[in-house]
Amino acid sequence: MKQATRTLLRQYNLRITQSRSLVLQAMLSTKTPLTHKEIHRKILKTDGSISLVTVYRILEAYENIGLVHRHLSTGSFILCSLQGEKGHHVMLSCQDCGTVAECIDKDFCKHEDRIAKSAGFSPKAHLSELIGICSSCS
Amino acid sequence: MKQATRTLLRQYNLRITQSRSLVLQAMLSTKTPLTHKEIHRKILKTDGSISLVTVYRILEAYENIGLVHRHLSTGSFILCSLQGEKGHHVMLSCQDCGTVAECIDKDFCKHEDRIAKSAGFSPKAHLSELIGICSSCS
DNA sequence: AATTTAAATGCAAAATATTTGCATTTAGAA
DNA sequence: TTCTAAATGCAAATATTTTGCATTTAAATT
Ligand SMILES: [Mn+2]
Ligand SMILES: [Mn+2]
Ligand SMILES: [Zn+2]
Ligand SMILES: [Zn+2]
Numbered sequence A, B: 001m002k003q004a005t006r007t008l009l010r011q012y013n014l015r016i017t018q019s020r021s022l023v024l025q026a027m028l029s030t031k032t033p034l035t036h037k038e039i040h041r042k043i044l045k046t047d048g049s050i051s052l053v054t055v056y057r058i059l060e061a062y063e064n065i066g067l068v069h070r071h072l073s074t075g076s077f078i079l080c081s082l083q084g085e086k087g088h089h090v091m092l093s094c095q096d097c098g099t100v101a102e103c104i105d106k107d108f109c110k111h112e113d114r115i116a117k118s119a120g121f122s123p124k125a126h127l128s129e130l131i132g133i134c135s136s137c138s
Numbered sequence C: 001a002a003t004t005t006a007a008a009t010g011c012a013a014a015a016t017a018t019t020t021g022c023a024t025t026t027a028g029a030a
Numbered sequence D: 001t002t003c004t005a006a007a008t009g010c011a012a013a014t015a016t017t018t019t020g021c022a023t024t025t026a027a028a029t030t
Helices: A004-011 A018-028 A036-045 A052-065 A106-119 B004-009 B018-028 B036-045 B052-065 B107-119
Strands: A066-068 A078-080 A086-093 A100-103 A122-133 B068-070 B077-079 B088-094 B100-103 B120-133
Touching: A004 A018, A018 A036, A018 A052, A018 B088, A036 A052, A052 A066, A052 A078, A066 A100, A066 B036, A066 B088, A106 A122, A106 B107, A106 B120, A122 B107, B004 B018, B018 B052, B018 B077, B052 B077, B107 B120
Parallel strands: A086 A122, B088 B120
Antiparallel strands: A066 A078, A086 A100, A122 B120, B068 B077, B088 B100
Protein backbone atom coordinates (compact mmCIF):
# COMPACT_ATOMS: atom_id res chain seq x y z
CA MET A 1 0.00 0.00 0.00
CA LYS A 2 1.44 3.30 -1.13
CA GLN A 3 2.58 5.60 1.63
CA ALA A 4 1.05 8.69 0.04
CA THR A 5 -2.37 7.15 0.27
CA ARG A 6 -1.95 6.14 3.91
CA THR A 7 -0.96 9.68 4.71
CA LEU A 8 -3.99 11.12 2.98
CA LEU A 9 -6.32 8.72 4.70
CA ARG A 10 -4.86 9.43 8.08
CA GLN A 11 -5.07 13.13 7.36
CA TYR A 12 -8.77 12.82 6.66
CA ASN A 13 -9.34 10.57 9.63
CA LEU A 14 -10.39 7.56 7.64
CA ARG A 15 -9.63 3.94 8.36
CA ILE A 16 -6.73 2.80 6.29
CA THR A 17 -7.97 0.00 4.11
CA GLN A 18 -6.76 -1.72 0.99
CA SER A 19 -9.74 -0.56 -1.04
CA ARG A 20 -9.51 3.05 0.00
CA SER A 21 -5.87 3.12 -0.82
CA LEU A 22 -6.49 1.64 -4.24
CA VAL A 23 -9.13 4.22 -5.09
CA LEU A 24 -6.77 7.00 -4.08
CA GLN A 25 -3.94 5.53 -6.11
CA ALA A 26 -6.15 5.36 -9.16
CA MET A 27 -7.10 8.99 -8.75
CA LEU A 28 -3.64 10.22 -7.87
CA SER A 29 -2.28 8.89 -11.12
CA THR A 30 -4.39 11.10 -13.34
CA LYS A 31 -5.37 14.72 -13.77
CA THR A 32 -8.51 13.68 -15.55
CA PRO A 33 -11.82 13.09 -13.84
CA LEU A 34 -12.88 9.46 -13.62
CA THR A 35 -16.21 7.72 -13.29
CA HIS A 36 -16.91 4.98 -10.77
CA LYS A 37 -16.48 2.40 -13.45
CA GLU A 38 -13.26 3.87 -14.76
CA ILE A 39 -11.76 3.82 -11.31
CA HIS A 40 -12.89 0.26 -10.85
CA ARG A 41 -11.40 -0.90 -14.15
CA LYS A 42 -8.19 0.94 -13.52
CA ILE A 43 -7.72 -0.80 -10.20
CA LEU A 44 -8.38 -4.22 -11.66
CA LYS A 45 -5.92 -3.59 -14.46
CA THR A 46 -3.17 -2.84 -12.00
CA ASP A 47 -3.74 -6.15 -10.17
CA GLY A 48 -5.80 -4.58 -7.46
CA SER A 49 -8.95 -6.26 -6.32
CA ILE A 50 -12.08 -4.34 -5.43
CA SER A 51 -15.79 -4.48 -5.93
CA LEU A 52 -17.61 -1.81 -7.89
CA VAL A 53 -20.01 -1.44 -4.99
CA THR A 54 -17.11 -0.53 -2.78
CA VAL A 55 -15.96 2.07 -5.25
CA TYR A 56 -19.39 3.64 -4.96
CA ARG A 57 -19.27 3.62 -1.21
CA ILE A 58 -15.77 5.00 -1.01
CA LEU A 59 -16.39 7.80 -3.47
CA GLU A 60 -19.49 8.84 -1.61
CA ALA A 61 -17.49 9.06 1.59
CA TYR A 62 -14.65 10.93 -0.09
CA GLU A 63 -17.05 13.40 -1.58
CA ASN A 64 -18.75 14.08 1.72
CA ILE A 65 -15.52 14.94 3.45
CA GLY A 66 -14.31 16.98 0.50
CA LEU A 67 -11.45 14.74 -0.50
CA VAL A 68 -12.80 14.44 -4.03
CA HIS A 69 -14.89 16.66 -6.23
CA ARG A 70 -17.40 15.94 -8.87
CA HIS A 71 -16.40 17.41 -12.17
CA LEU A 72 -19.37 19.58 -12.96
CA SER A 73 -19.92 19.02 -16.62
CA THR A 74 -19.41 15.25 -16.64
CA GLY A 75 -20.28 14.14 -13.13
CA SER A 76 -17.08 12.18 -12.79
CA PHE A 77 -14.67 12.45 -9.91
CA ILE A 78 -11.40 14.16 -9.35
CA LEU A 79 -9.18 14.34 -6.35
CA CYS A 80 -9.22 17.69 -4.61
CA SER A 81 -5.74 18.96 -5.05
CA LEU A 82 -6.23 21.92 -2.79
CA GLN A 83 -7.60 21.79 0.69
CA GLY A 84 -8.83 25.34 0.95
CA GLU A 85 -12.15 26.50 2.20
CA LYS A 86 -14.50 23.70 1.28
CA GLY A 87 -16.88 24.69 -1.47
CA HIS A 88 -14.91 27.58 -2.87
CA HIS A 89 -13.00 26.03 -5.70
CA VAL A 90 -12.57 26.95 -9.31
CA MET A 91 -11.76 24.21 -11.77
CA LEU A 92 -9.95 24.79 -15.02
CA SER A 93 -11.12 22.08 -17.34
CA CYS A 94 -9.38 21.46 -20.65
CA GLN A 95 -11.63 20.61 -23.57
CA ASP A 96 -8.71 19.08 -25.35
CA CYS A 97 -6.90 16.76 -22.95
CA GLY A 98 -9.54 16.58 -20.23
CA THR A 99 -7.17 17.72 -17.51
CA VAL A 100 -8.77 19.50 -14.61
CA ALA A 101 -6.73 21.84 -12.48
CA GLU A 102 -8.10 23.46 -9.40
CA CYS A 103 -7.54 26.84 -7.96
CA ILE A 104 -8.82 28.73 -5.00
CA ASP A 105 -8.92 32.44 -5.51
CA LYS A 106 -9.85 34.87 -2.80
CA ASP A 107 -10.45 37.64 -5.29
CA PHE A 108 -12.83 35.38 -7.12
CA CYS A 109 -14.83 34.96 -3.96
CA LYS A 110 -14.93 38.71 -3.46
CA HIS A 111 -16.16 39.20 -6.97
CA GLU A 112 -18.71 36.51 -6.43
CA ASP A 113 -19.92 38.33 -3.35
CA ARG A 114 -20.29 41.56 -5.27
CA ILE A 115 -22.40 39.97 -8.00
CA ALA A 116 -24.47 38.15 -5.46
CA LYS A 117 -25.05 41.20 -3.35
CA SER A 118 -26.43 43.15 -6.26
CA ALA A 119 -29.08 40.43 -6.54
CA GLY A 120 -29.74 40.37 -2.81
CA PHE A 121 -28.16 36.96 -2.59
CA SER A 122 -25.90 35.74 0.25
CA PRO A 123 -23.41 33.23 -1.10
CA LYS A 124 -22.04 30.48 1.13
CA ALA A 125 -20.13 28.53 -1.47
CA HIS A 126 -19.44 28.34 -5.13
CA LEU A 127 -18.83 25.74 -7.75
CA SER A 128 -17.11 27.11 -10.77
CA GLU A 129 -15.74 25.50 -13.81
CA LEU A 130 -13.87 27.30 -16.52
CA ILE A 131 -13.92 25.38 -19.74
CA GLY A 132 -11.22 26.00 -22.27
CA ILE A 133 -7.72 25.04 -23.30
CA CYS A 134 -4.96 24.36 -20.83
CA SER A 135 -1.42 25.70 -21.08
CA SER A 136 0.15 22.52 -22.39
CA CYS A 137 -2.51 22.06 -25.06
CA SER A 138 -2.26 25.58 -26.40
CA MET B 1 -51.25 24.90 -26.19
CA LYS B 2 -49.97 27.98 -24.41
CA GLN B 3 -48.93 30.83 -26.64
CA ALA B 4 -45.76 31.55 -24.66
CA THR B 5 -44.47 28.10 -25.42
CA ARG B 6 -45.24 28.37 -29.14
CA THR B 7 -43.33 31.60 -29.23
CA LEU B 8 -40.31 30.08 -27.51
CA LEU B 9 -40.29 27.09 -29.79
CA ARG B 10 -40.55 29.22 -32.89
CA GLN B 11 -37.80 31.44 -31.55
CA TYR B 12 -35.51 28.45 -31.21
CA ASN B 13 -36.53 27.06 -34.56
CA LEU B 14 -38.09 23.92 -33.22
CA ARG B 15 -41.17 22.14 -34.49
CA ILE B 16 -44.14 23.08 -32.43
CA THR B 17 -45.44 19.92 -30.85
CA GLN B 18 -47.74 19.08 -28.00
CA SER B 19 -44.98 17.36 -26.03
CA ARG B 20 -42.48 20.15 -26.41
CA SER B 21 -45.01 22.66 -25.31
CA LEU B 22 -45.89 20.62 -22.25
CA VAL B 23 -42.27 20.33 -21.19
CA LEU B 24 -41.85 24.07 -21.51
CA GLN B 25 -45.01 24.76 -19.55
CA ALA B 26 -43.82 22.51 -16.76
CA MET B 27 -40.53 24.36 -16.62
CA LEU B 28 -41.99 27.83 -17.01
CA SER B 29 -44.12 27.32 -13.95
CA THR B 30 -41.23 26.95 -11.54
CA LYS B 31 -37.98 28.62 -10.60
CA THR B 32 -36.68 25.37 -9.23
CA PRO B 33 -34.67 22.89 -11.24
CA LEU B 34 -36.52 19.71 -12.17
CA THR B 35 -35.43 16.21 -13.05
CA HIS B 36 -36.73 14.29 -16.04
CA LYS B 37 -39.05 12.38 -13.82
CA GLU B 38 -40.34 15.45 -12.05
CA ILE B 39 -41.18 17.09 -15.33
CA HIS B 40 -42.90 13.95 -16.48
CA ARG B 41 -44.99 13.66 -13.33
CA LYS B 42 -45.87 17.31 -13.38
CA ILE B 43 -47.19 17.05 -16.91
CA LEU B 44 -49.30 14.01 -16.12
CA LYS B 45 -50.75 15.70 -13.07
CA THR B 46 -51.94 18.60 -15.15
CA ASP B 47 -53.79 16.28 -17.54
CA GLY B 48 -51.05 16.36 -20.10
CA SER B 49 -49.99 13.15 -21.77
CA ILE B 50 -46.39 12.39 -22.56
CA SER B 51 -43.94 9.54 -22.37
CA LEU B 52 -40.92 9.69 -20.12
CA VAL B 53 -38.79 8.72 -23.10
CA THR B 54 -39.97 11.82 -24.88
CA VAL B 55 -39.09 13.96 -21.91
CA TYR B 56 -35.57 12.60 -22.17
CA ARG B 57 -35.39 13.34 -25.86
CA ILE B 58 -36.81 16.81 -25.54
CA LEU B 59 -34.55 17.82 -22.69
CA GLU B 60 -31.53 16.63 -24.57
CA ALA B 61 -32.52 18.77 -27.53
CA TYR B 62 -33.28 21.77 -25.33
CA GLU B 63 -29.95 21.46 -23.62
CA ASN B 64 -28.04 21.28 -26.88
CA ILE B 65 -29.53 24.47 -28.20
CA GLY B 66 -29.13 26.23 -24.86
CA LEU B 67 -32.80 26.58 -24.04
CA VAL B 68 -32.34 24.81 -20.73
CA HIS B 69 -29.45 24.40 -18.33
CA ARG B 70 -28.44 21.67 -16.07
CA HIS B 71 -28.28 22.75 -12.48
CA LEU B 72 -24.74 21.87 -11.63
CA SER B 73 -24.97 20.41 -8.18
CA THR B 74 -28.07 18.29 -8.72
CA GLY B 75 -28.07 17.55 -12.45
CA SER B 76 -31.66 18.67 -12.84
CA PHE B 77 -32.88 21.09 -15.45
CA ILE B 78 -33.90 24.69 -15.44
CA LEU B 79 -35.09 26.93 -18.20
CA CYS B 80 -32.52 29.47 -19.33
CA SER B 81 -33.99 32.78 -18.40
CA LEU B 82 -31.32 34.77 -20.15
CA GLN B 83 -30.24 34.29 -23.68
CA GLY B 84 -26.80 35.82 -23.43
CA GLU B 85 -23.60 34.37 -24.67
CA LYS B 86 -24.11 30.65 -24.42
CA GLY B 87 -21.98 29.07 -21.73
CA HIS B 88 -21.30 32.18 -19.70
CA HIS B 89 -23.95 32.11 -17.06
CA VAL B 90 -23.82 32.39 -13.33
CA MET B 91 -26.55 30.72 -11.35
CA LEU B 92 -27.61 31.84 -7.92
CA SER B 93 -28.97 28.79 -6.21
CA CYS B 94 -30.87 29.08 -2.96
CA GLN B 95 -30.19 26.38 -0.37
CA ASP B 96 -33.43 27.22 1.32
CA CYS B 97 -36.16 27.37 -1.33
CA GLY B 98 -34.28 25.81 -4.22
CA THR B 99 -34.86 28.73 -6.52
CA VAL B 100 -32.23 29.24 -9.18
CA ALA B 101 -31.77 32.67 -10.69
CA GLU B 102 -29.41 33.30 -13.52
CA CYS B 103 -27.23 36.21 -14.28
CA ILE B 104 -24.76 37.06 -16.95
CA ASP B 105 -22.00 39.31 -15.79
CA LYS B 106 -19.36 40.68 -18.09
CA ASP B 107 -17.10 41.60 -15.21
CA PHE B 108 -17.31 38.06 -14.00
CA CYS B 109 -16.02 36.87 -17.34
CA LYS B 110 -13.17 39.33 -17.17
CA HIS B 111 -12.26 38.13 -13.73
CA GLU B 112 -12.47 34.60 -14.96
CA ASP B 113 -10.08 35.49 -17.75
CA ARG B 114 -7.62 36.97 -15.33
CA ILE B 115 -7.55 33.90 -13.12
CA ALA B 116 -7.29 31.67 -16.11
CA LYS B 117 -4.50 33.65 -17.70
CA SER B 118 -2.37 33.40 -14.62
CA ALA B 119 -2.58 29.63 -15.03
CA GLY B 120 -1.90 29.79 -18.77
CA PHE B 121 -5.45 28.71 -19.45
CA SER B 122 -7.68 30.04 -22.25
CA PRO B 123 -11.30 29.97 -21.15
CA LYS B 124 -14.07 29.53 -23.70
CA ALA B 125 -16.98 29.20 -21.33
CA HIS B 126 -17.81 28.94 -17.71
CA LEU B 127 -20.30 27.18 -15.54
CA SER B 128 -20.72 28.88 -12.23
CA GLU B 129 -23.06 28.28 -9.41
CA LEU B 130 -23.23 30.37 -6.30
CA ILE B 131 -24.85 28.52 -3.47
CA GLY B 132 -26.45 30.48 -0.69
CA ILE B 133 -29.62 32.22 0.42
CA CYS B 134 -31.79 34.21 -1.96
CA SER B 135 -33.23 37.62 -1.24
CA SER B 136 -36.73 36.44 -0.43
CA CYS B 137 -35.49 33.77 1.96
CA SER B 138 -33.21 36.06 3.91
C1' DA C 1 -57.94 21.21 -48.55
C1' DA C 2 -55.56 17.06 -49.61
C1' DT C 3 -51.00 14.99 -50.17
C1' DT C 4 -46.46 13.98 -48.86
C1' DT C 5 -42.42 13.27 -46.01
C1' DA C 6 -39.23 13.78 -42.53
C1' DA C 7 -39.39 14.48 -37.76
C1' DA C 8 -41.39 13.35 -33.42
C1' DT C 9 -43.55 10.17 -30.39
C1' DG C 10 -44.86 5.95 -27.71
C1' DC C 11 -44.22 1.42 -26.37
C1' DA C 12 -41.66 -2.47 -25.05
C1' DA C 13 -37.44 -4.09 -24.18
C1' DA C 14 -32.53 -3.74 -23.57
C1' DA C 15 -28.72 -1.82 -21.47
C1' DT C 16 -26.67 0.78 -17.62
C1' DA C 17 -26.21 2.59 -13.35
C1' DT C 18 -27.04 2.73 -8.49
C1' DT C 19 -28.64 0.95 -4.07
C1' DT C 20 -29.65 -2.53 -0.57
C1' DG C 21 -29.58 -6.65 2.62
C1' DC C 22 -26.87 -9.70 4.59
C1' DA C 23 -22.89 -12.78 5.50
C1' DT C 24 -17.96 -12.37 5.93
C1' DT C 25 -13.67 -10.07 6.56
C1' DT C 26 -10.65 -6.68 8.50
C1' DA C 27 -8.57 -2.43 10.87
C1' DG C 28 -7.45 -0.79 14.91
C1' DA C 29 -8.48 -0.39 19.80
C1' DA C 30 -8.18 -2.76 24.09
C1' DT D 1 -4.02 -11.81 20.92
C1' DT D 2 -8.81 -10.77 21.37
C1' DC D 3 -12.69 -8.07 20.38
C1' DT D 4 -15.89 -5.08 17.91
C1' DA D 5 -17.56 -1.83 14.87
C1' DA D 6 -16.61 -0.60 10.32
C1' DA D 7 -15.70 -2.02 5.74
C1' DT D 8 -16.28 -5.19 2.05
C1' DG D 9 -18.18 -8.49 -1.42
C1' DC D 10 -21.80 -10.82 -3.48
C1' DA D 11 -26.31 -11.34 -5.22
C1' DA D 12 -30.34 -9.22 -6.07
C1' DA D 13 -33.41 -5.35 -6.16
C1' DT D 14 -34.22 -0.70 -8.01
C1' DA D 15 -33.72 3.00 -10.77
C1' DT D 16 -32.18 5.37 -14.76
C1' DT D 17 -31.18 5.92 -19.52
C1' DT D 18 -31.04 4.29 -24.25
C1' DT D 19 -32.63 1.83 -28.38
C1' DG D 20 -35.41 -0.35 -32.21
C1' DC D 21 -39.31 -0.05 -34.50
C1' DA D 22 -44.19 0.91 -35.65
C1' DT D 23 -47.25 4.79 -35.63
C1' DT D 24 -48.48 9.50 -35.50
C1' DT D 25 -47.97 14.29 -36.57
C1' DA D 26 -46.20 19.03 -38.09
C1' DA D 27 -45.70 21.64 -41.68
C1' DA D 28 -44.22 22.12 -46.43
C1' DT D 29 -46.02 21.35 -51.06
C1' DT D 30 -49.27 20.86 -54.33
MN1 LIG E 1 -16.50 31.58 -2.95
MN1 LIG F 1 -17.30 33.61 -19.07
ZN1 LIG G 1 -5.23 20.30 -22.18
ZN1 LIG H 1 -34.69 31.10 -1.37
